[in-house]
Amino acid sequence: MNWQTEVEKWKRFDGLERELKEELEQLEADPKALEDSFYTHLTFGTGGMRGEIGPGPNRMNTYTVRKAAEGLARYIDQAGTEAKERGVVIAYDSRRKSPEFASEAARTLGAHGIRVYLFESLRSTPELSFAVRYLHAFSGIVITASHNPSEYNGFKVYGEDGAQVTGDAADAIVAQVNSVEDELIIEAADEAGLKADGTLTVIGSQVDEAYMRALQSVVVNPDVIKKAAPDFRIVYTPLHGTGNVPVRSGLEAAGFIHIDVVAEQEKPDGRFPTVRYPNPEEHAAFELAIRDGERLDADVLLATDPDTDRVGVAARDGSGRFEVLTGNQVGALLLHYLITENKKQGTLPEQAVMLKTIVTSEMGEAIAAAHGVKTVNVLTGFKYIAEKIRSFEETGTGRFLFGYEESYGYLIKDFVRDKDAIQTCLLIAEAAAAFSLRGMTLFDGLQELYGEYGFYREGLESLTLKGKDGSGKIARILADFREQPPSEFSGEPVTVIEDYASGTRTILAEGREEAIALPESNVLKYRLAGDSWVCLRPSGTEPKMKFYFGVKGESAEAADRKLDRLKEAVMARVRSLI
Template sequence: MTWHQEYERWDQFRHLDDKVKKQLDGLKGDEKALEDHFYKTLEFGTGGIRGEIGPGTNRMNVYTMRKAAKGLADYVSSKGEEAKKRGVVIAYDNRRMSKEFAVEAAETLGANGVKAYVFYELRPTPMLSFAVRHLNTYAGAMITASHNPPEYNGFKAYGEDGCQMVPADADQLIGYVNAVEDELSVETGDQNELLSQGLMQWVLDDVDEAYLQEMKAVIMDQALIDEMGKNLSIVFTPLHGTAQKPMMQAFDMAGFTNIHSVKAQAEPDTEFSTVKSPNPEEHSAFELAIQLGEEVNADLLIATDPDADRIGLAVKNHAGDYQVFNGNQTGGLLLDYLLRKRKEQNRLPENGMVIKTIVTSELGRKIAESFGMNSLDVLTGFKFIGEKIRQYEQTGEHTFLFGYEESYGYLIEPFARDKDAIQPGLLAAEMAAYYKKKGMTLYDALLEMYKTYGYYYEDLISYTFKGKEGSEKINKIMDTFRQNVATGNIDQDVVAVEDYKTGKRKDVLTGAETAIDLPASNVLKMFLSDGSWYCLRPSGTEPKIKFYVGVNGDSHEESTARLAEVKATLIAKAEEV
């Protein structure tokens, strides 16, 4: 159908939801807006779906949610009656319509004979991942748009191991979702009837308690916390999201008592009214935390994103100003501390493995190697880290130690199989106590880390291109780099190219090609003659293309200058396209 036909189909549907109908009526006469709402179907990808809330096939609404849930119901049903009985657990964050979408998904699953467990209060994404394992469900669903702007929401699907579905499973699910021809006619059940039939069940308390018990394994040195936990001053903000209760419970359980919450951001808020972006990657998100930190002279500031799978840290630098660490810096500090404590306690396994993504700093590999541990790169997306954890459990070839990505996502203990902000929040507090006892701040520890392992500096450049035209621009950039970079037409300094779409690494100097043992993905990574690198990756969840840059030098000055040089060159080349 053309977008006009899709619009007419929705506009003429007699039983259209009242709220959706009112929103649709408000678009009448605006051809450009209507085209954007209907020119395509909101794509269900390997990570689920995410988009702006509103009417139409290209928006998040009760009908696109029912379509996703119907596809999940058919996927689970295809695995047999036992899978249907085990069912699906659904959690949701604080976004617009999150609970409504969760109930719509449950009612759709129930109508198809698949049991749905639904959290009766909002909770973080990592707790959904944990709940899949704890309740032994066959799948899970998280209603969230992570750190996207307020007008977004989404649906993420999880497999029975609590990991976001990997490509093989996701492809099956996508097939079932795409097979739903008419999202407007998807059958749903009555909530009260489903509850009485046992096809829907509210959950929370047992999951909360079990998750908190597992969190004890994250603590590396309880004696240290017992000694320093009252003295370490911490400011915490969930940025209006889901982390306030579980993070405070974890601090209390461990023995950190000098905690200061940013009151204006402690309660859930669909509009994220005190921040421009509810994303700890954005330094402006720390504004209120910094104000409170100055008042209480905090040793550590911690911020989590709305669904609490990402975390950011800030500490005072030598000028006395709070400095927000980037994701690679936080990951390097956590990894170094974790391995350092394990070595002290003779708990470093012979086959230990650190897993990071292809766009994450090489610093992590250097740290792992210094402790005699292995490291592995996987594609961007924490599901690929979770997939490796499952593989290692089955084969015994490695012991998982730490997984992380530069975009502020970390996992320490695999009782959850997605990035978990509560775990690194607790470990960061312990790490800060460790260095405070030594008379150091985490900023001092950062400088010491660079001095020890090398000055690995990275940066990220993002271009946002919304709508149909934006998607075409992103494709053009990728196609141009893919066609021309290895010939020298874009960058004569490139010595090797990894194209994860074709699965091949090419040596530009010799022309030799070798296979990359990773799933296909529309990503390009270029390696320069001095060991620097840059990577192009369209976002799977936002209308963005991201350019990652990494360098390594012998000093702060050398790495800073080289990073600026590579960034400037890359930006110029991209803008030519």
């Protein structure tokens, strides 16, 4: 079926929602936008789907949400009666249409007789992960597009361990979703009827309280907080998302006293009116927090994204100005604090393991190695960190200590199996408080780490390449790098080529290949002489091609220069391809 035929099918559908019908009529004045909405079906990948809100099979709307939920329902049907009785937990964030999409998912599952637990109001992604485990549910759904712009929403699927699904389970769910032939005619049960017969249960405070009790286990040294709290001030912004209540409650329960919230960004609002992107990776998202931090003489600034799984941090630099730290820098600080404090208390586990992704800084591995902690690298995506945690439990080999990725995602305690910004806010505040007792800021502490472990610098370049044309350009970039592998970048020879699509690592000096023991992924990584590396990866959630860079220098200035040269060399080649 071509896309024009798909448009006609939607136009002829008598039950089409009035809002979508009106939007479809408006789209007909823009042929390119109309084609993009209908030329393909929104991809349901291993973690779910994400896209712009609007009419058509390539957009997030009632019917594509029902299709995703129908695929999950068919998978649960095949898993049997126990799986249906254990059911699915559904949470949603502050985005446009999130409550409606959560209801549609619940009604679709309910039509199959699958038990559903639906949160009474918006909740964070980490609490959804916790709830799946706490309620012993078979699966979970969270309606969110994480840190994407306001026109996006998404549908993420979780397994019984509270982690995003991977492996065979993910493949089976994807297959079931793709088997749904017509999203417009999927049955959705009446919500009131589902509540009346007990199929749908509304949840809230009981899960909140259990999560908050578990959250206090994140605190490593309560005495640090007790000593620092009277003079220690935090400015926090939830960026119009779900974090306001749980982050503030968690910090207060831990003993922090002075917690100020950016007033303009305190209330949930899916339009995200004060920021272009509700993403703590964007320095612009800190503008109002920095204003309040300067006015209130704050020690640390915290910002969480709409579903509160990512957190950004800013601290005062040597001149007293607030500096927004990178995800790699925050990860290094958290890891070092966890290891050193646990060693002081004699509580560092034997066989402790730090987990990080292949595009995350090598500084964390250097810190871990110096303290006898093993590092395991996984593919990009926190689901792979969660997968390793589950493996440790099943095999008894390895004890999870800390997991993180460069894109501002961290996990400290495994009662959640996804990145958890609420946990992270507690630990980063505690680490900042510990430095404050020494007359230092987090930024000062970071310089101390650089002096001990070396000056690591990382960078990221992203190309937004939307639609059919964009997909073609992404494929062309990756094909060129594979078919004509680079021998050097900015004068540094390539020593190792890692192709995660073929699962091979080529050690060039030895002329040999070895297998990479990770799942297949369309990713290329080049290791260079001199502790530098480059990684090419298409985003799994946005129409972007991403280029990651890492270097190590003898000084901050030398590392910065090295990074700039490496970026320019790689991006010059990329520009020639698009």
